[in-house]
Amino acid sequence: MKILVTVKRVPDPEQKIKLKDDRIDLSAANWQLNQFDEYAVEAALRLTEDARNPATRLGEVTVVSLGPAEVQQQLRAALAMGADKAVRVDSRDEDLDADIVARTVEKLVRRDSPDLVLMGKLAADNEGNEVGQRLAGYLGWPQATFASIIEVVEGGKALLVGREVDAGVEMKKVRLPAVVTVDLRIVAPQAIKNGRTPPDHAYPEGPRYASLKGIMAAKKKPIEELTLAQLAIQPTLRVRTVSVRLPPPRKAGIKVSSVQELVDKLHNEAKVI
Amino acid sequence: MAHAQNRYLADLRDVHFLLFEQFRLGELLADPVFGGMDEATARMIVAESYDFARQVLGPLNEVGDREGCRLEGGAVRTPSGFRDAWQKLYEAGWKTLRVSPDHGGQGAPALLTVMVEEFLSGANTAFNMYPGLALGAAEVIAEYGTPEQKRAYLEPMYHGTFGGTMCLTEPHAGSDVGAARTRAEPRPDGTFLISGTKSFISGGDHDLAQNIVHLVLARVDGSPPGTKGLSLFIVPKLRLDGTPNDVVVAGLEHKMGIHGSATCLLNFGENGGCIGELLGGPPGLNQGIRQMFQLMNSARISVGIQGLAVASSAYLNALRYARERKQGPSIRHFKDPTAPRVPILQHADVRRMLLDMKARVEGIRALVAKLARHMDLARLSQGKDDQAHAYHLGQVELLTPIVKAYGSDQGFRVCEMAIQTLGGAGYIRDYGIEQYCRDAKIFSIYEGTNHIQAMDLVGRKLGLAGGAHLQRFLGDIGSFTRAQAGHPVLGPSVAVLGRAAEAVASTTLRLLDWFQGGRLEQVPLVANRFLEMMGETAVGWLLLEQASLALARLQELPPTHPDRSFYEGKRYAAVYFAQNVLPGVEDKARVLASEDRSALDIPDAAFAQV
Numbered sequence: 111m112k113i114l115v116t117v118k119r120v121p122d123p124e125q126k127i128k129l130k131d132d133r134i135d136l137s138a139a140n141w142q143l144n145q146f147d148e149y150a151v152e153a154a155l156r157l158t159e160d161a162r163n164p165a166t167r168l169g170e171v172t173v174v175s176l177g178p179a180e181v182q183q184q185l186r187a188a189l190a191m192g193a194d195k196a197v198r199v200d201s202r203d204e205d206l207d208a209d210i211v212a213r214t215v216e217k218l219v220r221r222d223s224p225d226l227v228l229m230g231k232l233a234a235d236n237e238g239n240e241v242g243q244r245l246a247g248y249l250g251w252p253q254a255t256f257a258s259i260i261e262v263v264e265g266g267k268a269l270l271v272g273r274e275v276d277a278g279v280e281m282k283k284v285r286l287p288a289v290v291t292v293d294l295r296i297v298a299p300q301a302i303k304n305g306r307t308p309p310d311h312a313y314p315e316g317p318r319y320a321s322l323k324g325i326m327a328a329k330k331k332p333i334e335e336l337t338l339a340q341l342a343i344q345p346t347l348r349v350r351t352v353s354v355r356l357p358p359p360r361k362a363g364i365k366v367s368s369v370q371e372l373v374d375k376l377h378n379e380a381k382v383i
Numbered sequence: 384m385a386h387a388q389n390r391y392l393a394d395l396r397d398v399h400f401l402l403f404e405q406f407r408l409g410e411l412l413a414d415p416v417f418g419g420m421d422e423a424t425a426r427m428i429v430a431e432s433y434d435f436a437r438q439v440l441g442p443l444n445e446v447g448d449r450e451g452c453r454l455e456g457g458a459v460r461t462p463s464g465f466r467d468a469w470q471k472l473y474e475a476g477w478k479t480l481r482v483s484p485d486h487g488g489q490g491a492p493a494l495l496t497v498m499v500e501e502f503l504s505g506a507n508t509a510f511n512m513y514p515g516l517a518l519g520a521a522e523v524i525a526e527y528g529t530p531e532q533k534r535a536y537l538e539p540m541y542h543g544t545f546g547g548t549m550c551l552t553e554p555h556a557g558s559d560v561g562a563a564r565t566r567a568e569p570r571p572d573g574t575f576l577i578s579g580t581k582s583f584i585s586g587g588d589h590d591l592a593q594n595i596v597h598l599v600l601a602r603v604d605g606s607p608p609g610t611k612g613l614s615l616f617i618v619p620k621l622r623l624d625g626t627p628n629d630v631v632v633a634g635l636e637h638k639m640g641i642h643g644s645a646t647c648l649l650n651f652g653e654n655g656g657c658i659g660e661l662l663g664g665p666p667g668l669n670q671g672i673r674q675m676f677q678l679m680n681s682a683r684i685s686v687g688i689q690g691l692a693v694a695s696s697a698y699l700n701a702l703r704y705a706r707e708r709k710q711g712p713s714i715r716h717f718k719d720p721t722a723p724r725v726p727i728l729q730h731a732d733v734r735r736m737l738l739d740m741k742a743r744v745e746g747i748r749a750l751v752a753k754l755a756r757h758m759d760l761a762r763l764s765q766g767k768d769d770q771a772h773a774y775h776l777g778q779v780e781l782l783t784p785i786v787k788a789y790g791s792d793q794g795f796r797v798c799e800m801a802i803q804t805l806g807g808a809g810y811i812r813d814y815g816i817e818q819y820c821r822d823a824k825i826f827s828i829y830e831g832t833n834h835i836q837a838m839d840l841v842g843r844k845l846g847l848a849g850g851a852h853l854q855r856f857l858g859d860i861g862s863f864t865r866a867q868a869g870h871p872v873l874g875p876s877v878a879v880l881g882r883a884a885e886a887v888a889s890t891t892l893r894l895l896d897w898f899q900g901g902r903l904e905q906v907p908l909v910a911n912r913f914l915e916m917m918g919e920t921a922v923g924w925l926l927l928e929q930a931s932l933a934l935a936r937l938q939e940l941p942p943t944h945p946d947r948s949f950y951e952g953k954r955y956a957a958v959y960f961a962q963n964v965l966p967g968v969e970d971k972a973r974v975l976a977s978e979d980r981s982a983l984d985i986p987d988a989a990f991a992q993v
């Protein structure tokens with residue numbers, strides 16, 4: 111199976127947000143791989159290996175990112191986990207919106223014809239949760255979002271995808287090629303069944319760590335460099351950030367003396383009950 | 384299971400500064416000996432190993448402390464999660480970073496390896512002792528073993544299938560290793576029957592690996608007494624055919640810290656069935672101490688790193704707390720009860736403690752890096768440039784006891800100061816700092832107490848090669864102070880460094896005088912203090928070197944560049960240390976020159992009648 115995985119670098123979500131001139135000041139950001147994208151890479155690797163012998167690849171995983179030269183670092187990290195090759199489309203974060211990203215990935219998909227596009231369900235920076243859906247639309251492919259289970263069925267022609275929905279897990283079958291975006295539980299020990307790894311195999315919880323060997327091997331894996339122009343992408347933003355503001359600081363709490371007073375205040379002041 | 388939360392923090396910016404600015408890893412990597420690694424890869428190794436330390440080892444630090452190890456049915460059970468972490472560690476390969484590519488390692492420079500070791504030790508000191516000892520023991524076999532011994536043991540020990548230990552200490556033979564009584568009786572097939580008791584053996588038993596390879600110091604019947612008659616034996620817990628080798632865990636110590644590390648009392652050959660092989664075969668007879676030194680030198684550096692690692696995280700945790708905790712008004716408004724409460728970071732004494740910790744931590748990290756770079760350069764110059772080789776090896780010899788003793792001593796003190804910085808929150812368990820402090824105390828004791836290190840420094844290292852190592856060390860400082868004497872910002876601090884180096888030089892002459900003038904007994908009285916003088920001088924020097932690099936960088940950087948505050952920190956740390964700590968070196972020299980003998984002269988009975 112040929113899988114294309116999109117990855118994005120995001121500022122470390124643990125870092126405090128600083129604003130400058132109505133923008134988020136990213137000059138001192140610690141960039142890292144978006145967590146859900148890391149899960150997508152892990153899922154792609156699990157789909158393309160036999161866990162009993164992970165060194166032998168049973169498919170091909172290409173990681174793609176749009177971003178400045180420094181994104182190489184995140185791409186190398188994904189290659190060190192085990193992805194086979196990478197593509198970087200040169201761009202500045204502020205020149206992108208979800209639509210440009212989706213159309214760029216569409217071009218790459220049409221060029222390389224993967225069987226599956228795996229993506230994180232959202233990026234932790236602005237939590238947009240759009241690119242996967244837009245991409246599927248542009249491609250005219252079936253999509254399954256928020257996947258927490260993926261099972262290869264029908265001899266590799268389709269996927270059975272468990273989707274995290276409010277009421278539980280909804281099982282859907284999508285024919286390949288398809289776009290799947292993944293949720294947190296996709297990296298649970300038995301979330302993925304690829305037909306090769308024994309079904310009772312339990313992976314360690316979470317995405318794999320880049321091993322020392324993986325890091326050394328990543329150095330030799332190819333990273334293709336492209337520009338938006340080479341892919342004939344019109345870089346017109348549909349969504350512009352006008353300004354960013356921090357939420358107002360929370361007011362101090364108050365002590366109430368009785369349950370009655372609490373109910374009263376919730377009803378009359380907070381108007382929540 | 385207790386809390387599984389990571390508290391480990393390291394300052395990667397400082398690590399990058401050491402690797403890529405002060406000690407120029409790139410120059411080393413250019414040599415093909417290091418297997419074609421490049422700077423980008425080294426950066427990734429730093430990032431990924433730090434991540435691993437924080438995510439896999441860090442959360443188990445408190446778990447290990449609370450649960451400790453248990454002895455059940457004669458076998459040690461390590462705390463929850465340790466087995467899983469062991470497996471992940473070897474899958475990730477972090478313990479093979481410096482292992483030769485011939486054995487599936489990376490052959491990376493020591494300079495890079497010490498940084499990764501700092502992460503592993505800092506995130507979970509107790510855990511990291513198990514794989515650390517396995518690696519150390521394997522390296523001794525790699526150096527001195529016969530081809531068969533290497534074939535049998537190296538791969539499994541490098542890659543986590545077997546653990547390893549070093550068994551020197553016996554109940555009556557601690558610092559005095561030569562008093563060891565463990566016996567080795569030759570058997571007709573060339574192997575030996577081992578019998579005796581070893582105490583305080585770290586990782587003496589555990590459930591992390593299939594087998595444990597003990598390196599046991601023992602005396603072959605008929606060998607001379609003292610250290611000269613000791614040989615080193617390979618004694619596996621299970622023989623290679625899988626049968627038990629009569630190594631019995633007779634007890635497990637309950638201790639102040641590193642609860643996750645099993646400290647075992649081991650009985651070898653209780654039932655007459657413990658078989659050991661002489662390391663290196665027959666030529667290894669009575670070579671045990673020399674062979675063990677190989678392990679001890681790298682283990683001593685590792686202990687210095689343990690001190691640094693824990694101290695560094697204690698400092699950074701204290702810093703975080705000090706930014707958040709509000710208490711009292713600024714002293715400028717001390718009379719105004721309505722003045723806003725400020726974070727304790729705004730109080731002068733808290734700032735003093737934080738800067739003190741920062742300077743010590745970053746200075747010792749630089750000292751470790753410098754030692755590692757000398758190791759790498761010694762390796763690169765071997766067989767190519769004898770003079771350079773001798774110089775670098777000499778500095779390794781000289782700096783090893785300093786890194787061990789100064790690093791471990793200061794490590795503990797920084798942890799103590801971190802507790803003080805937090806106040807009551809530092810003393811209770813919730814913030815993890817008190818564990819750092821308890822864990823750190825052992826570092827000044829094992830691998831040769833810090834006094835043994837100090838005696839190694841003054842009694843052996845100063846005199847090696849006719850005193851050349853110290854002369855070169857002081858010469859290097861001299862070149863720096865001459866070059867930087869007129870520095871517009873650092874000049875006055877450089878002058879203090881110059882005086883400290885002179886104080887070290889003159890004290891050395893005084894010690895020599897004592898040695899030669901029959902006043903030997905006075906030497907141990909001041910040895911620890913002398914080692915501290917050298918540690919402080921070295922740290923002061925390296926901090927000032929950092930500051931001069933940093934100030935040069937600041938001139939190039941635009942006023943809003945985010946890196947500016949890092950470089951500014953370097954300047955303040957160096958000046959603080961030079962002005963507040965380095966004068967103590969001259970002071971100590973003066974104290975030492977007074978030749979006070981009170982501690983020698985006081986009658987035993989006069990201490991107290993108890």
Ligand SMILES: Cc1cc2nc3c(=O)[nH]c(=O)nc-3n(C[C@H](O)[C@H](O)[C@H](O)COP(=O)(O)OP(=O)(O)OC[C@H]3O[C@@H](n4cnc5c(N)ncnc54)[C@H](O)[C@@H]3O)c2cc1C
Pocket residue numbers: 548549550551552556557558559582583584585586638646825828829830831832833834835907
């Ligand atoms: C947690 C832990 C783990 C350990 N792990 C190991 C291990 O894995 N393998 C191993 O072999 N050992 C291990 N040890 C033993 C450790 O190395 C010894 O405790 C240490 O060498 C000191 O020996 P001792 O405890 O017998 O103290 P002693 O030697 O009795 O020393 C007591 C005091 O006397 C001083 N002293 C002793 N002799 C002299 C002298 N000649 N001149 C001046 N002062 C002297 C010492 O500096 C110290 O202050 C471990 C110990 C502990 C507590």
